[in-house]
Amino acid sequence: MVILGIDPGYAIVGYGAIRYEQNRYTVLEYGAIRTHAKTPFPERLAQIHDGMRELFHVCKPDAMAVEELFFNTNTTTAIAVAEARGVIVLSAEQAHVSIAEYTPLQVKQAVVGYGRAEKAQVMELTRMLLNLREVPKPDDTADALAIAICHANSAGSRLGALYQQGR
Template structure:
């Protein structure tokens, strides 16, 4: 099974695809979608939408895990991230893929064992769990892979024990 992890953001949206076979995790791809700051909001959102659809077409995930908006100090940032997240969800729904949501705390706990882990901790553990030679960059891509790994752990539990 392939899982697409998405770390929503307006300027930078992280993505990562992993394959899960039993307890084995395999890295397929990771990266980030960047939008141009000087472009109008609708153009930036359309760019996110188109690129997420391309990722889905190219890597054919079976499920999608996305970070749930939890808390933002800056209202403007929260709105922009919410818009980017909405566009990402729309792109996923058009492919009729199941969507699973995880808070940042849940992701950190599942990947590092510490719900208060730092960005550096996430990068380190993602690299270890996926047997990568280098820590994944940018941070947004590492976070997206962490979200996919979290779902692999949590989703695997649900598939085995919750019916």
């Protein structure tokens, strides 16, 4: 199974594609779609859409795992990120790729085994599980790989299978 993990944003969209077979992870591709702050927002959304279409073409994922949004302070930023996330989800739907959503707590639990783990712990375990020499930069990229690992660990479970059938 090829899984494309996505950490949504509008300035930086982190992505990481992994193959998960026989309880082994293989990194296929990772990086970030970046948009420039001075670019009009609708154009930034179009750039994200174009970048996602390219990822689906190159990586050919069976599933996309995306982080659910959680904001408790800046609602203006939350709305912009939600709009970008909508473009990302729409891109997957247009590419006929199944979509799974995970909370930050679920990602931490799946990668580290503890839902309240520190970000540095998640990043280091992601690096180790994927046999990478260093934690990918920017952080959004490492987060996307962790989201892909979360889906790999969750999709094979009975609960994960039931969740996927409901989509």
